[in-house]
Amino acid sequence: MYISTKTELERFCELASAAKVIAVDTEFLRERTYFPKLCLVQVAVGDDIAAIDPILIDDLAPLAAVFEDPSVTKVFHACGQDLEVLLDGMGVTCAPVFDTQLAAAFLGLRQQVSYASLVESYCGVRLPKAESLTDWSRRPLDPEQLTYAEDDVRYLPGIYERMMTELVERDRLSWVAPEMEALCDPSRIRRDPREAFRRLRRAGSLTRRQLAIAREVCAWREDTAARRDLPRKWVASDEVIVEVCKRTPSTLDRLRRIRGTDQIGERDGRALLEAVARGTACPAEECPKVDRHVRPSAEAEGVVDLMYAVLRLVSERSGVATQLIATRDDLLDFMQDHDSSPLASGWRHELAGSTLERLLSGEVGLTVRDGRIELL
Numbered sequence: 296m297y298i299s300t301k302t303e304l305e306r307f308c309e310l311a312s313a314a315k316v317i318a319v320d321t322e323f324l325r326e327r328t329y330f331p332k333l334c335l336v337q338v339a340v341g342d343d344i345a346a347i348d349p350i351l352i353d354d355l356a357p358l359a360a361v362f363e364d365p366s367v368t369k370v371f372h373a374c375g376q377d378l379e380v381l382l383d384g385m386g387v388t389c390a391p392v393f394d395t396q397l398a399a400a401f402l403g404l405r406q407q408v409s410y411a412s413l414v415e416s417y418c419g420v421r422l423p424k425a426e427s428l429t430d431w432s433r434r435p436l437d438p439e440q441l442t443y444a445e446d447d448v449r450y451l452p453g454i455y456e457r458m459m460t461e462l463v464e465r466d467r468l469s470w471v472a473p474e475m476e477a478l479c480d481p482s483r484i485r486r487d488p489r490e491a492f493r494r495l496r497r498a499g500s501l502t503r504r505q506l507a508i509a510r511e512v513c514a515w516r517e518d519t520a521a522r523r524d525l526p527r528k529w530v531a532s533d534e535v536i537v538e539v540c541k542r543t544p545s546t547l548d549r550l551r552r553i554r555g556t557d558q559i560g561e562r563d564g565r566a567l568l569e570a571v572a573r574g575t576a577c578p579a580e581e582c583p584k585v586d587r588h589v590r591p592s593a594e595a596e597g598v599v600d601l602m603y604a605v606l607r608l609v610s611e612r613s614g615v616a617t618q619l620i621a622t623r624d625d626l627l628d629f630m631q632d633h634d635s636s637p638l639a640s641g642w643r644h645e646l647a648g649s650t651l652e653r654l655l656s657g658e659v660g661l662t663v664r665d666g667r668i669e670l671l
Contacts, residue, residue, distance in 0.1 A: 298348060300351075335349070371395070372395045491513040509536060512531075515570040516531050535554075602629075608669070636648075
């Protein structure tokens with residue numbers, strides 16, 4: 296059903312609020328804005344599917360109440376962007392949530408399996424891609440667009456039920472639950488301008504002092520982009536910011552010598568220089584730490600290679616995606632600082648950490664039988 300009035304929305308939300316599980320997806324645009332523009336919200340309650348139009352409905356309070364109801368589980372696929380869009384567009388933090396992409400990584404599928412692949416695997420249905428580049432802000436929406444949008448939640452309730460059964464049968468629900476809870480952590484959804492520098496491309500090439508400048512400049516860019524509702528790259532590109540951090544210009548003339556700064560107006564240029572000055576004046580002890588690993592020795596690299604072979608073996612046997620368990624950097628951390636590693640506790644320790652401990656202590660080893668790696 297296509298819902299474009301508050302009366303229709305209230306009627307549907309009565310149905311949704313009585314359900315224990317609903318499936319949710321969103322359609323949005325953000326190519327020309329800082330904040331994503333919420334264009335459509337799809338909700339499935341069992342076999343009932345609604346495409347809710349937030350452009351035509353001014354008051355989405357009934358839907359917000361359902362999304363925030365702790366007794367209703369919201370099922371998404373790859374929920375990261377959806378949760379951000381719903382926070383910006385409706386002011387809601389959905390909880391609890393169940394992410395089928397994350398759950399799939401515990402059940403023998405690759406870590407970032409697409410929705411189309413998941414539906415084909417669980418339901419034997421191939422979804423069309425004809426509307427993937429639709430401008431969802433234009434009205435009216437035609438039947439083909441609505442069908443495409445509704446397909447994004449049509450199969451999720453059934454997939455959720457099957458996944459829950461599999462997780463219980465494999466005794467992995469306790470592994471998945473904390474990972475799902477972490478998805479709802481506001482710090483993962485809300486944007487902190489002071490942390491924006493951590494997403495700066497090529498930030499790894501900067502010193503601690505240059506990172507302090509990047510923190511101030513990126514915060515200025517975030518605030519400016521948000522205030523004007525423009526894409527951050529329209530204010531200043533990552534490449535320009537990195538170069539600014541390295542050259543630390545103190546005058547507009549010096550700033551203009553950096554290629555790509557011609558799009559920055561005089562007023563913004565002066566604000567950017569003020570941000571550079573703040574970063575330059577930051578006390579040394581308050582500069583961000585350089586988040587990079589020191590290259591391990593050849594001997595340590597060899598041990599990590601051996602650990603990764605064990606990790607892949609554990610992944611193959613358990614069906615839990617390798618990258619979900621640990622990365623190579625995680626393995627190096629486990630070897631060098633055991634107690635602070637995620638592999639030292641919880642389900643990761645149960646699944647792989649305990650075996651890796653025995654490997655590092657010499658209690659187990661690896662061999663090859665019939666062309667396959669096995670534990671000794």
